[in-house]
Amino acid sequence: MLDASDPLVILKISCVVCSTVAIATTVHRLFIRRGRYWADDAWALVSMFALFLQIAAVFMHLPNPDVLSRSTRIAAYYLMATTFYVVIWTARLSILFSIIRLDPSENRRRRLLFVAVLFILVLTILIAQLYWVCEPEPRWKDTRSPQCTLNKQVAICQLVSDVIADLILILAPLKLLAGLEDKGLRHRLMVIFSTCIVTTIVSLVHAAYILTHGETKVVISAIVEDCFSLIVCNVPVVVTAAIRIREESQHGRAQKGQLVSTFLHFATRVLTHKDTAATHPHMHVAEVKLDDINTGTSMTTTMTHSNKDLVTFDLEDEADLRAPIGLDSRTYGDGSKTHGLVSGSSYHG
Numbered sequence: 001m002l003d004a005s006d007p008l009v010i011l012k013i014s015c016v017v018c019s020t021v022a023i024a025t026t027v028h029r030l031f032i033r034r035g036r037y038w039a040d041d042a043w044a045l046v047s048m049f050a051l052f053l054q055i056a057a058v059f060m061h062l063p064n065p066d067v068l069s070r071s072t073r074i075a076a077y078y079l080m081a082t083t084f085y086v087v088i089w090t091a092r093l094s095i096l097f098s099i100i101r102l103d104p105s106e107n108r109r110r111r112l113l114f115v116a117v118l119f120i121l122v123l124t125i126l127i128a129q130l131y132w133v134c135e136p137e138p139r140w141k142d143t144r145s146p147q148c149t150l151n152k153q154v155a156i157c158q159l160v161s162d163v164i165a166d167l168i169l170i171l172a173p174l175k176l177l178a179g180l181e182d183k184g185l186r187h188r189l190m191v192i193f194s195t196c197i198v199t200t201i202v203s204l205v206h207a208a209y210i211l212t213h214g215e216t217k218v219v220i221s222a223i224v225e226d227c228f229s230l231i232v233c234n235v236p237v238v239v240t241a242a243i244r245i246r247e248e249s250q251h252g253r254a255q256k257g258q259l260v261s262t263f264l265h266f267a268t269r270v271l272t273h274k275d276t277a278a279t280h281p282h283m284h285v286a287e288v289k290l291d292d293i294n295t296g297t298s299m300t301t302t303m304t305h306s307n308k309d310l311v312t313f314d315l316e317d318e319a320d321l322r323a324p325i326g327l328d329s330r331t332y333g334d335g336s337k338t339h340g341l342v343s344g345s346s347y348h349g
Contacts, residue, residue: 007215008216011216011219012058014223015059018224018228019227022051022230023230027048029237032237039097039101040095040097043090044090044091044230047090047233048230050083051226053079053083054084054087054223054226058219058223060072070141070142073141073146080219082130085126085130086123086127087226087229087230088162088199088225089120089123091229091230091233092165092169092229093120094233095193095232095236096115096169096172099172099176100112102176103176115172122161125157133150134150147215150218158203158207159207163200166196170196170197174190189236192239192240195232195235196232198228199228199232202221202224203225206224209221
């Protein structure tokens with residue numbers, strides 16, 4: 001029977017509880033984004049796979065780490081410590097690429113891609129630091145549950161990199177969100193992207209345990225930080241989808257087919273193609289307003305049809321026009337119009 005007071009058992013319980021929530025939010029995010037996957041979703045998936053490896057490393061100590069060979073116990077620790085960094089930084093890369101996917105400015109996207117390269121470089125350095133700090137000190141490898149005693153150098157590097165990275169992720173979308181005319185929507189999205197601060201707070205606790213030689217508490221706080229990082233990277237997608245569903249229910253989406261809806265999703269590509277009623281036969285009449293948040297200009301396209309071949313959706317004259325964040329232009333059967341929050345990365349009629 002497991003001893004609930006055993007630090008290793010507490011570690012496993014913490015791992016199960018936190019990881020379950022993190023994995024569930026990631027699976028839900030991937031379900032929401034099905035058919036529209038992009039780089040941010042790929043990074044979230046990598047982060048989740050790394051978390052699975054971390055869980056395996058943690059549970060290699062149950063029920064009794066003494067049954068494992070010395071080299072296996074050491075390998076389990078290194079796997080757990082390495083995946084700690086991988087989960088956090090790939091989750092940050094997911095947030096960063098979400099911003100890149102939404103941003104209509106080519107210059108800002110280019111700068112954010114450079115930041116992504118820096119994130120990968122920092123991840124590589126932090127993993128290398130783990131080995132150059134732990135390998136010269138072999139005594140920790142002979143303990144029942146091997147755990148390298150990390151020094152101030154590791155704590156400071158982790159803390160500084162965490163604070164700077166999270167600050168970048170908080171500030172990066174501000175220019176993008178400033179272009180939204182809907183203040184309520186802008187404030188909601190700012191709050192959503194500001195959840196990165198939660199990861200910073202947990203990283204402060206983790207660094208404090210490293211500095212005070214918290215032993216098992218260091219590992220527990222590391223797992224909590226990992227899981228919060230993965231949850232936070234899914235928040236923009238999951239919460240935005242929840243808001244959209246709520247607004248759709250408020251506007252009575254299922255009104256016996258009278259609703260004509262044109263979703264203008266977050267752009268991952270330039271909308272320069274033509275869509276005909278042959279590909280969207282359920283469309284009747286729709287007036288679509290496209291706002292270019294980069295230049296401040298707008299364009300209105302009216303779609304009508306007497307037969308399926310006459311209706312076109314032509315954006316070739318606006319080669320760099322991208323769907324702004326959060327727009328959903330709808331025309332109902334009674335002529336009323338609404339605008340709501342959307343998420344995604346492609347055009348759907």
